Amino acid sequence: MTQPTSFPKNKIKILLLENVHPVAIEAFRAEGFQVEAVKGAVSEDELAERVRDVHVLGIRSKTQVTTRVLDEARRMLAVGAFCIGTNQVALGHANRAGVPVFNAPFSNTRSVAELVLAEVVILSRHLGDRSREVHEGRWRKAAVGSHEVRGHTIGIVGYGHIGSQVGVLAEAFGMRVVFFDIAAKLPMGNNRALARLEDVLELADFVTLHVPETAQTRNMIGPDELARMKPGACLLNASRGTVVQIDALADAIRGGHVGGAAVDVYPDEPKSNSDGFASPLCNLPNVILTPHIGGSTEEAQEAIGHEVSAALIKYVNSGATTGAVNFPQIDPPLAKGAHRILNVHHNVPGVLRDINRTVSDHNANIRAQVLSTDPDIGYLIMDLDQDVSQDVKRGIAALPTSIKTRILF
Numbered sequence: 001m002t003q004p005t006s007f008p009k010n011k012i013k014i015l016l017l018e019n020v021h022p023v024a025i026e027a028f029r030a031e032g033f034q035v036e037a038v039k040g041a042v043s044e045d046e047l048a049e050r051v052r053d054v055h056v057l058g059i060r061s062k063t064q065v066t067t068r069v070l071d072e073a074r075r076m077l078a079v080g081a082f083c084i085g086t087n088q089v090a091l092g093h094a095n096r097a098g099v100p101v102f103n104a105p106f107s108n109t110r111s112v113a114e115l116v117l118a119e120v121v122i123l124s125r126h127l128g129d130r131s132r133e134v135h136e137g138r139w140r141k142a143a144v145g146s147h148e149v150r151g152h153t154i155g156i157v158g159y160g161h162i163g164s165q166v167g168v169l170a171e172a173f174g175m176r177v178v179f180f181d182i183a184a185k186l187p188m189g190n191n192r193a194l195a196r197l198e199d200v201l202e203l204a205d206f207v208t209l210h211v212p213e214t215a216q217t218r219n220m221i222g223p224d225e226l227a228r229m230k231p232g233a234c235l236l237n238a239s240r241g242t243v244v245q246i247d248a249l250a251d252a253i254r255g256g257h258v259g260g261a262a263v264d265v266y267p268d269e270p271k272s273n274s275d276g277f278a279s280p281l282c283n284l285p286n287v288i289l290t291p292h293i294g295g296s297t298e299e300a301q302e303a304i305g306h307e308v309s310a311a312l313i314k315y316v317n318s319g320a321t322t323g324a325v326n327f328p329q330i331d332p333p334l335a336k337g338a339h340r341i342l343n344v345h346h347n348v349p350g351v352l353r354d355i356n357r358t359v360s361d362h363n364a365n366i367r368a369q370v371l372s373t374d375p376d377i378g379y380l381i382m383d384l385d386q387d388v389s390q391d392v393k394r395g396i397a398a399l400p401t402s403i404k405t406r407i408l409f
């Protein structure tokens, strides 16, 4: 007799911490999942207690998902980090426990790009200084040294999601756009790729950095690079604090060679809003300093809510791991009328042989099978004829190499 196969959706428990955006709560409820949403972060002890019967945990940057928390979360299917970074999650441990972690790396692209364009205008007109003077009761009306941005050149270093958006917006402002990227990139509009970082530094009136933090980008902009910039050109960094040597930038501004800077990210950033902040860049002329808010808008929060909840729902419903930061990524189309078995296993030789033997022992017919591995685990999605799928699932789950096994549909 065919047994019921799907785990009822109303038994799937979602715990959302740290005020995750309401669009995510709505999306989970619309799927029929049980949702508990909590405003703040909780302690490790409390979380370890609360995750025991939770299938999906949603967090932002404050909640630490430690190895202990994951060990207590026996039913955990996936973690959603409703933010960009995932350092707060013990990613390797989650991987080995068969728990994919999803985030939203590109939901705030537009927010960063808009901030950068605004800052280009602000630097060009020395607005930071003028505004401060007026606030302090001083009236210094002058045109000298103030420029339109139209016709000036912006040089983008790192032409990925954010860099290319900056290029589009800058062109709409009438700027010339050049860029340098280590990968071949299709230029947007009339944006122009240059072969070397030095070419960008020498040509641009505004150099804006949009590279990731890598060994290659660490300290990428130092005294030599700053000296190569056009006299009076401005530097913008909303990428990662380690990309720019801050002391060298402060010297170049004090010396007058660099005409201004907009900095959103720092090598050492305060851990919380109650911590103080100090930098060699403080109180220098035509320098805009912001507290790592490039991607911090309500629109970006909403986009994150949509993006992460969609990835989690897709994973729960189909096993797709596209976008997971710690997991082999597969998303095979569903074979019609089949039952789907998901299996996470230790990546050791012979696993697929044992799984397929279990399938053939039950005379089951495999409609489709997709496997992807990383150094520690393998992730298998298999679509089977329905009549024996529960027995096959039990057989696979009992293999000593299996970490997590689930059946869908």
Ligand code: NAI
Residues within 6 Å of the ligand: 084, 105, 106, 108, 109, 112, 157, 158, 159, 160, 161, 162, 163, 180, 181, 182, 183, 210, 211, 212, 213, 214, 216, 217, 238, 239, 240, 264, 265, 292, 293, 294, 295, 296
């Ligand atoms: P992305 O991965 O889409 O693009 C990065 C680009 O940099 C890629 O095209 C890559 O090929 C290129 N690249 C890598 N190494 C390079 C090198 N040595 N020289 C030149 N190009 C290089 O990343 P996305 O989303 O555009 O983000 C860029 C940066 O912005 C990241 O560092 C990210 O952490 C940061 N960011 C900052 C935010 C803020 O609040 N200030 C918010 C969001 C992202």
